Amino acid sequence: MERLRRTMLFMPGNNPSMLQSAGILGADSIILDLEDAVSITEKDAARVLVRNAIKDVDFYDTEVVARINPLSSGFGLKDAEEIGRVKPDALMVTKATEEDVSTVCEILTKVEIEEGFEAGSIKIFPLIETAYGLENIHSIIKASPRVIGILLGAEDLTADLGIKRTREGEEIFYARSKVAAACRAHKIDAIDTPFADMNDCKGFAKDIHTSKSLGMTGKAAINPRQVDTIHEIFAPSEEEIDYAQRVIRAMEEAQKEGKGVFSLDGKMVDAPIIARAENVMKKAKLAGLIK
Numbered sequence: 265m266e267r268l269r270r271t272m273l274f275m276p277g278n279n280p281s282m283l284q285s286a287g288i289l290g291a292d293s294i295i296l297d298l299e300d301a302v303s304i305t306e307k308d309a310a311r312v313l314v315r316n317a318i319k320d321v322d323f324y325d326t327e328v329v330a331r332i333n334p335l336s337s338g339f340g341l342k343d344a345e346e347i348g349r350v351k352p353d354a355l356m357v358t359k360a361t362e363e364d365v366s367t368v369c370e371i372l373t374k375v376e377i378e379e380g381f382e383a384g385s386i387k388i389f390p391l392i393e394t395a396y397g398l399e400n401i402h403s404i405i406k407a408s409p410r411v412i413g414i415l416l417g418a419e420d421l422t423a424d425l426g427i428k429r430t431r432e433g434e435e436i437f438y439a440r441s442k443v444a445a446a447c448r449a450h451k452i453d454a455i456d457t458p459f460a461d462m463n464d465c466k467g468f469a470k471d472i473h474t475s476k477s478l479g480m481t482g483k484a485a486i487n488p489r490q491v492d493t494i495h496e497i498f499a500p501s502e503e504e505i506d507y508a509q510r511v512i513r514a515m516e517e518a519q520k521e522g523k524g525v526f527s528l529d530g531k532m533v534d535a536p537i538i539a540r541a542e543n544v545m546k547k548a549k550l551a552g553l554i555k
């Protein structure tokens with residue numbers, strides 16, 4: 265089944281009340297974090313909590329992703345193996361390199377055999393948040409057939425680049441464009457970095473529009489209050505749906521007349537415009553906006 269992945273809501277893996285309510289917050293996916301939202305002294309306790317939550321809590325049809333620690337940290341390998349055994353939908357690999365993705369893939373293959381899970385059923389979401397990761401994104405995606413999407417992590421990326429992270433986000437224009445294009449090339453999802461200021465509604469909306477306009481397919485959230493706004497902006501607008509429907513109707517008419525190119529509202533319509541219209545209709549259907 266093709267899934268909508270407009271929002272991925274982060275929550276600290278050591279917060280039982282957040283984990284308990286994770287399936288009813290409206291996000292398409294939740295990311296149960298074992299990495300930066302969990303202090304070093306809480307790492308083992310959080311792993312146990314996340315493992316038990318995946319086993320016991322009903323998340324309804326929300327996709328469940330666990331963000332594991334870097335493999336070099338002394339926690340990451342244990343995270344991958346122990347969380348893999350309770351069958352999350354995916355593991356998120358932090359500061360990913362191609363070797364990390366291969367290693368996590370091998371661990372999951374072993375776990376799936378030992379636990380009797382379907383081969384390849386646990387997916388991988390690499391986090392691109394280093395200059396190395398950004399410049400090697402294709403090899404990272406190709407490192408495992410389990411990779412279903414990329415999350416861009418702008419806080420760590422800008423720290424690695426030694427540049428400032430700003431409200432406007434001009435500094436991540438290249439990274440967003442590169443992640444969007446690479447993901448499109450491999451037909452996987454491109455999820456944008458979260459917006460940290462939960463009270464800056466104007467800045468947040470602008471940030472989501474920018475991300476959508478560059479080809480990202482969804483956005484991470486850090487607070488349930490951010491979810492609806494992301495869904496609204498990522499959904500095709502009424503005007504987009506109306507135009508797409510008119511393009512498709514006009515195309516059907518043109519086809520009857522044997523024309524590959526025609527005009528609508530005085531503008532040329534040919535194959536790429538039709539493909540875009542079909543894509544808008546597909547997204548609108550997935551979001552339940554049309555039948």
Ligand SMILES: CC(=O)SCCNC(=O)CCNC(=O)[C@H](O)C(C)(C)COP(=O)(O)OP(=O)(O)OC[C@H]1O[C@@H](n2cnc3c(N)ncnc32)[C@H](O)[C@@H]1OP(=O)(O)O
Nearest residue numbers: 273274275276282286289297300301419458486487488489
């Ligand atoms: C750069 C990175 O690595 S980002 C990824 C790692 N970061 C995270 O995981 C942080 C996730 N977010 C959070 O922990 C919190 O939203 C904070 C700390 C940023 C703000 O917390 P608060 O000030 O308590 O937020 P707020 O007042 O909006 O919370 C309202 C309710 O939503 C809950 N809530 C807030 N954030 C989340 C979340 N991410 N997931 C689930 N529930 C949440 C709160 O527990 C609270 O519930 P309650 O009313 O039952 O007590």
Ligand SMILES: O=C([O-])CC(=O)C(=O)O
Nearest residue numbers: 416417418419420457458
């Ligand atoms: O995953 C994210 O988008 C958040 C993150 O780790 C970062 O920005 O470094």
Ligand SMILES: [Mg+2]
Nearest residue numbers: 393417419420
């Ligand atoms: Mg990070």
